[in-house]
Amino acid sequence: MSNKTDIVKAGEKNIEKTRTLETVLPPVDIYESDEEILLFADMPGVLKEDVKVNIDNGTLSLSGIRKLQPRGAARWEEFGDVEYRRNFSVPQTINVEKVYAELKDGVLKLHLPKSEAAKPRLIQINAA
C-alpha cells in the first residue's frame, strides 16, 4: 500500500510562527451629514505609519498597531502592545476615491464623502 497522503501540503510546512498581538476594538463615534460620514476611532499610541484603512467591496477595515517602547522595569502595566482592529460595512453611496483620514492625539478621524448622486438635492420648480 503506497497511497499515503500528506496531511499538510509540503509548501505549508515551513510556516513561520508570528507572535499574535492582542486585538482590541477601538471605540468609535460615527456622525453623518449631507456631505459625508465622519468616523472617529480612539487609537492611543498608534503612529501614522502603523494605521491601515482599507475599503474593499463595501467593507471598511481599520487596523492600527501600537508598539510601545517600555523603559526599565514595569511596576504595573495596564496596557501594552495591541492591534486596534474593526470592520464596518459602508454604504454604496460613499465615494471611495475621496475618502481621507487624519490622525491626531491618538484619534483617527476618517472622512467618507458621499457621492454626488447620494447628496440631497433641492429641486427647483419652474412656473409653467
Added chain:
Amino acid sequence: MFTRFNDINRLFNAMDFFRNRLDSLYSDADWAYTPGLRWSVEDRFPKTNLYEDGDLFEIRAELPGIAKEDLNVKIQGNYLEISGARKSATPEKYSIHRTERDITSFTRSFTLPADVDSEKVKATLENGILTLTLPKSEAAKPKQITIA
C-alpha cells in the same frame, strides 16, 4: 510512524489558530454590545503603566483626544494626580449614529513607590499617550557605597 507526528502537530497548530480567532471574535462582540461593560469602574479611568528605571520613574497614560490644555498634573512628594476632561467632539450639523467614545472628566491619583523631585518632572503628550518622567528625589536615589 513518528515522522508523521510533526504533521499532526502542525494540523493542531492550525486549529489553535482558528480557535484563537474565534475566541477573539466572541470577545470583540462582547466588548461592543455588552451594556454596562464600558461603564465599569476600570474603564472610566485612563489606563496607565509605571516603569522604574534606575533613578527615575516613568508613567504613561492612555489619553486619546485630549488636548494638553485640558490636562492637569499635580505632584507632591510621592503623590501624583492626573486629571482632565475630554471635550465633546460632535461636529455641528451632523447627525449621530454611534457614540462609544465617552465625553467624561476623570481624576486618577497614585502613590509612587518613592518621592520624586517635582522640579525636574517632564511631561509630554504624544499620539494620545501622556508620558511623565519623574526623577527620584536625592534621598530616594540608589547610591553606590564604597567600602572603606
